[in-house]
Structures are given as structure tokens and as C-alpha cells.
Amino acid sequence: MESKRLYQIVARRIARIIEENAGNPDWHLPSERELAEELQVSRTVIREAVIALEMRGVVEVRGRAGIVVLPARFSQIGFDAINTDIGPGPFELLEARLAVESGAAYLAAQRATNYDIMELEECIARMQREADVPLLAERGDREFHMSIAGITGNAIIYSMVEALWAQRDASRMWKKLHEHIHAESVRPLWIGDHHAIVAALKMRNPEAAHKAMTHHISNVISELLQADERGRFASPAE
Structure with a gap:
């Protein structure tokens, strides 16, 4: 392909x-x-x-x-x-994450312990401390998503999520695309998405967790696609 x-x-x-x-x-x-x-x-x-x-x-x-x-x-x-x-484009990668990580969140809601929830909350706190760190250099975000994959207890799901994030980190196209993101405006939105995911896990509600993860990754796709309409990326106002 x-x-x-x-x-x-x-x-x-x-x-x-x-x-x-x-x-x-x-x-x-x-x-x-x-x-x-x-x-x-x-x-x-x-x-x-x-x-x-x-x-x-x-x-x-x-x-x-x-x-x-x-x-x-x-x-x-x-x-x-x-x-x-080499490799897929950024949106193809996000489409795969949407499929895999939403399912991982569903399973994680059924299996998360109180300790798991505390670890996820610490990941969010780390994201908040990384306010001045470039988006692609953040560690809290990746640790959050890998933790959810780990909570599933499914080694195959974990390896799939790990591979998707590794591919993201290795993608020159992904790095170029991120140059056009206005981090100050999207970071609070994405942190809020992570809080919503944790809230669903706390309720042990698989459907809500699946929906929250889907909403988050959809927000990422929307930001990368619509940034030009806020004057930061490509097309002039039409």
C-alpha cells in the first residue's frame, strides 16, 4: 500500500x-x-x-x-x-487510533482499578506541567494513552497502541503538520478531553469511555483539519 x-x-x-x-x-x-x-x-x-x-x-x-x-x-x-x-499520512494514523484506542477505553472502563485511575490523573497533571513544552515533546499525553492500553490487560492491544504512537513519533509529515497548531488554544481543550475519559473510567462505564476517547481523537482530527479556517494554516477565508 x-x-x-x-x-x-x-x-x-x-x-x-x-x-x-x-x-x-x-x-x-x-x-x-x-x-x-x-x-x-x-x-x-x-x-x-x-x-x-x-x-x-x-x-x-x-x-x-x-x-x-x-x-x-x-x-x-x-x-x-x-x-x-514512508508510512501512512497523519490522518490515516489518526483514523487507526480512533478505532483502536476507543476500543481500548471501552475495555479499560471494565478493568480499571483505583490505582489505575490515580496513574491516569498523574498523567494529566504532567500534561498541565508541560504547558511550555512543544506538543510533540509532551510525555504526559503519550503516557496517558499507553496507560489506558495497559489497563486493558490485553498485550495485543497494548502493542498496537504502542506501534501507532511510535509511528507518529517517527513521521516527518506529522512533525510538519504540528508546526501549524496553535498549542496555547488546543492544549486546554485536549486536557479537558482527558479529564472526560478519566471520569468515564471512574464510573466504570464502557460506553461513556468509548465515547469520550472517540470525542478526543475526533477533536485532534478537527483541529488539524480546520486550523486554516482560524487563519493559522492554509487557505485564506472564503
Whole structure:
């Protein structure tokens, strides 16, 4: 599947569109929403394609200015190199976390001890102490999710969650995407999500725990996708 990832195909298509319009000084790259409609793919795929192009110096994301083409550097980029990304895109990874970790929360609610709850609360306290730490360098967040996987008592679930987080940490695309997140605004939201997950575990309510974890990861997806609409990522206001 690595050789056929959709965002890579779309990134090449966008690069070709840029090349075809390179001689037109009045042309500008369409917004992400317009590209999604034109290429008939989801906005998450467009976002991943834009990240791939940004990493190669084809475009640069400049807040409200939108996606700016860098013609001086564009000619140095080989289209085939876009296929060299390893692993899934950030949204594919989040989709997997949504499936696996929501189920883990369901099981954890059935098996959590009072000690487990205390450990999770300490993870949240650590997240709060890491207010000045870059989001990708936080340890409390990862420890929280790994603790829930551990509470399930299922070694396979634990290894799956561990692998997903390891893949996140190794992803250059994930790191690039996080450069555009406004940490000061999202951190309180995400910490609140973690409190909601713990509250569901305290009640030993599997359905509520599943819902709370789903809500949290959905919030992460929404932030990564909608950041441009708050003027911090890609498209100008439409």
C-alpha cells in the first residue's frame, strides 16, 4: 500500500497543476476546499498532499496568505520523489487510533482499578506541567494513552497502541503538520478531553469511555483539519 497512498498521488497532481500554470502571473493555487472538489478527494487527503509538497519546498503555508507556491525552488523537485514518504499520512494514523484506542477505553472502563485511575490523573497533571513544552515533546499525553492500553490487560492491544504512537513519533509529515497548531488554544481543550475519559473510567462505564476517547481523537482530527479556517494554516477565508 505504501506505493499507492492517495495523498502521494494527489500531491503529484497538485504539483503538475502548479507546473502547468507556472507561466501565468495572475494564477494562484486554489484553496484546499476547491482542490478537494476539483480532485474529488477528501480534505484530509488534500491536507496531507499539501504537507508533502511543503516538506519538499514546492509550497509554503503562510497563515492567512494561504498556500504560496515557491517557483524558484519548484524546478528542483522531482515529482517521483513525492512517492518516497514512508508510512501512512497523519490522518490515516489518526483514523487507526480512533478505532483502536476507543476500543481500548471501552475495555479499560471494565478493568480499571483505583490505582489505575490515580496513574491516569498523574498523567494529566504532567500534561498541565508541560504547558511550555512543544506538543510533540509532551510525555504526559503519550503516557496517558499507553496507560489506558495497559489497563486493558490485553498485550495485543497494548502493542498496537504502542506501534501507532511510535509511528507518529517517527513521521516527518506529522512533525510538519504540528508546526501549524496553535498549542496555547488546543492544549486546554485536549486536557479537558482527558479529564472526560478519566471520569468515564471512574464510573466504570464502557460506553461513556468509548465515547469520550472517540470525542478526543475526533477533536485532534478537527483541529488539524480546520486550523486554516482560524487563519493559522492554509487557505485564506472564503
